[in-house]
Amino acid sequence: MCGIIGYIGNKPANEVIFDGLTRLEYRGYDSAGIAVVDNQKIHVRKDIGKLRNIRKLLVDDFSSDSSIGIGHTRWATHGRPSAFNAHPHGDCQTSLMVAHNGIIENFMKLKKRLASEGHEFKSETDSEVLAHLIESHYDGNLKSAVIEALKDVEGAYAIAVLHKNHPDELVCIRKESPLIVGLGNEENFIASDVTAILQYTRSVVYLDNFEGAVVKRDGVEFFTIEGEKVEKNAVQVEWNPVAAEKGGFSHFMLKEIFEQPQVIRNTIGGRTSEEEGKIYLEELRLTGPDIYRTQRIVIVGCGTAFYSGCVGKYLIEKLVQIPVECDLASEFRYRSPLVDANTLVIAISQSGETADTLAAVKEAKKRGAKVLGVVNAKESSMTREVDGLVYIHAGPEIGVASTKAYIAMLTALTLLALMLGKIRSVLDPEFVKEKIKELKILPQQIERVLDKHEEIKELASQFLHAKSFLYLGRGFNYPTALEGALKLKEISYIHAEAYAAGEMKHGPIALIDDEMPVMAIVTQSDVYDKTLSNLKEVQARSGQLIVVVTEGDGEIAHLTDCKIEVPAVSEILSPIINVIPLQLFAYYVADLRGLDVDQPRNLAKSVTVE
Numbered sequence: 001m002c003g004i005i006g007y008i009g010n011k012p013a014n015e016v017i018f019d020g021l022t023r024l025e026y027r028g029y030d031s032a033g034i035a036v037v038d039n040q041k042i043h044v045r046k047d048i049g050k051l052r053n054i055r056k057l058l059v060d061d062f063s064s065d066s067s068i069g070i071g072h073t074r075w076a077t078h079g080r081p082s083a084f085n086a087h088p089h090g091d092c093q094t095s096l097m098v099a100h101n102g103i104i105e106n107f108m109k110l111k112k113r114l115a116s117e118g119h120e121f122k123s124e125t126d127s128e129v130l131a132h133l134i135e136s137h138y139d140g141n142l143k144s145a146v147i148e149a150l151k152d153v154e155g156a157y158a159i160a161v162l163h164k165n166h167p168d169e170l171v172c173i174r175k176e177s178p179l180i181v182g183l184g185n186e187e188n189f190i191a192s193d194v195t196a197i198l199q200y201t202r203s204v205v206y207l208d209n210f211e212g213a214v215v216k217r218d219g220v221e222f223f224t225i226e227g228e229k230v231e232k233n234a235v236q237v238e239w240n241p242v243a244a245e246k247g248g249f250s251h252f253m254l255k256e257i258f259e260q261p262q263v264i265r266n267t268i269g270g271r272t273s274e275e276e277g278k279i280y281l282e283e284l285r286l287t288g289p290d291i292y293r294t295q296r297i298v299i300v301g302c303g304t305a306f307y308s309g310c311v312g313k314y315l316i317e318k319l320v321q322i323p324v325e326c327d328l329a330s331e332f333r334y335r336s337p338l339v340d341a342n343t344l345v346i347a348i349s350q351s352g353e354t355a356d357t358l359a360a361v362k363e364a365k366k367r368g369a370k371v372l373g374v375v376n377a378k379e380s381s382m383t384r385e386v387d388g389l390v391y392i393h394a395g396p397e398i399g400v401a402s403t404k405a406y407i408a409m410l411t412a413l414t415l416l417a418l419m420l421g422k423i424r425s426v427l428d429p430e431f432v433k434e435k436i437k438e439l440k441i442l443p444q445q446i447e448r449v450l451d452k453h454e455e456i457k458e459l460a461s462q463f464l465h466a467k468s469f470l471y472l473g474r475g476f477n478y479p480t481a482l483e484g485a486l487k488l489k490e491i492s493y494i495h496a497e498a499y500a501a502g503e504m505k506h507g508p509i510a511l512i513d514d515e516m517p518v519m520a521i522v523t524q525s526d527v528y529d530k531t532l533s534n535l536k537e538v539q540a541r542s543g544q545l546i547v548v549v550t551e552g553d554g555e556i557a558h559l560t561d562c563k564i565e566v567p568a569v570s571e572i573l574s575p576i577i578n579v580i581p582l583q584l585f586a587y588y589v590a591d592l593r594g595l596d597v598d599q600p601r602n603l604a605k606s607v608t609v610e
């Protein structure tokens with residue numbers, strides 16, 4: 001997603017910054033900009049499009065002697081891709097500029113307050129409030145103004161700030177979004193990841209949450225958000241350029257799995273009000289009458305998107321109490337589907353370009369249904385076909401095996417179900433408030449699961465030679481089993497099938513013997529006891545059980561030693577956390593088998609043909 005770079009030294013700043021931005025291209029972006037200080041004046045250039053197409057504006061026609069500046073590549077969240085919405089953003093007098101990654105959750109409130117105090121806004125972004133907030137606190141000390149401004153801010157941020165009165169310093173600070181400081185010889189750098197600056201320095205300081213830095217040519221002073229000085233140690237980065245593109249991970253898939261806590265923050269960012277129990281889905285474009293008229297919902301998608309839709313069915317039927325049917329887009333389009341003006345069709349797609357899903361959307365519209373797209377890629381074909389949208393804000397997904405887009409789809413569907421349930425008066429506002437609160441702590445709970453990656457790798461190493469796997473789950477986590485099995489077969493080429501655990505006795509149990517590993521999701525839920533009984537049947541037939549369980553579950557101990565514990569969460573949120581160990585398990589099985597995880601055989605990232 002977005003990328004930041006800041007430079008202060010002795011080279012032409014816009015050239016160094018442009019070079020750094022090109023090295024952040026892999027994160028995906030739709031616009032870019034650079035700001036420098038020259039002769040006590042700020043000069044800004046920004047536009048939409050690929051860097052190679054706007055190089056003329058940002059470098060060739062931007063002659064400047066400045067050796068201090070900041071730059072940004074933007075992946076639109078709040079506000080469409082445009083030159084106005086591109087970063088850096090300035091204050092009223094263009095005295096200062098800010099490049100921001102993350103989401104300011106209370107920006108609407110802050111914008112209203114600042115506008116009433118006379119501040120004039122030029123963009124639709126949440127980020128611009130930061131520039132005006134800093135302006136309102138500035139009294140000659142840039143670091144203090146930044147610290148004071150952030151006291152009002154809720155959300156996630158990594159920011160770099162440039163001020164015309166401070167041609168010898170940049171200020172940066174972070175909370176939740178990553179930020180580093182690169183140390184050079186008479187030159188220093190700020191960047192959202194090391195890739196941007198590796199060609200200049202390998203000496204890097206990683207800022208922790210709520211830490212910032214005043215970056216000068218000849219030194220850097222680190223501070224905490226309370227303004228206290230803090231000592232930080234530099235580390236030497238030993239990456240080759242390809243690893244650096246992957247942020248140090250060996251594969252994009254692994255990087256994307258580890259990005260998931262931040263992805264959830266981005267999907268919910270700025271869309272909820274915990275105090276009021278409200279959810280805002282800005283591009284939904286469904287009117288009250290549309291929502292009340294809906295008698296049936298049909299969810300369509302392919303692969304992982306389809307499985308997220310299967311979780312959507314459980315969510316919507318429970319929280320909105322409307323009947324939901326879930327259909328593979330490739331089946332829906334050819335089976336004369338019964339949809340009409342009282343049916344809401346929800347089409348889910350990461351790429352927004354999947355041929356079958358696009359055809360299903362067209363079929364549904366032809367039959368008079370309203371179609372809502374749950375989509376990741378902005379400006380994709382699907383965004384132009386549908387009546388309304390819920391963007392999932394997963395950022396660019398490069399690994400062919402979808403991981404973070406799935407998590408973002410589940411999060412977006414949860415927000416949608418809570419919102420519809422509230423509007424249709426099925427849900428109590430207190431319940432919605434509680435779930436918003438739980439959604440917000442989910443990223444930290446997922447971080448705890450990610451911390452177990454070595455344990456999961458060790459588990460995976462025991463099953464590298466299995467010929468076939470069975471995945472079992474029930475209720476909300478039946479789709480988790482389907483998605484876990486898909487991940488394993490896609491990248492490890494091991495046959496894996498998923499069943500609703502209650503179906504075992506109706507056939508699949510015949511497959512169980514001591515060579516059949518069975519991966520079961522048996523976290524605390526309304527169907528916990530039922531699932532446990534199904535697993536006892538597997539154990540009685542010598543099947544090798546691997547289980548995903550809730551932390552502290554004592555009952556499971558006598559069934560198997562192969563367990564992965566996850567933190568306790570509400571049943572409706574459990575598919576979001578329970579799939580994480582399954583993604584890691586599939587990843588490690590494939591990697592340890594020496595396979596090409598990011599480009600599995602026969603598969604394409606976006607299936608634009610039938």
Ligand code: M6R
Binds near residue numbers: 303304305352402607
């Ligand atoms: O871009 P989409 O979400 O429409 O793609 C749908 C499927 O092609 C996709 O999820 C596919 O199944 C992935 N390889 C799953 O990892």
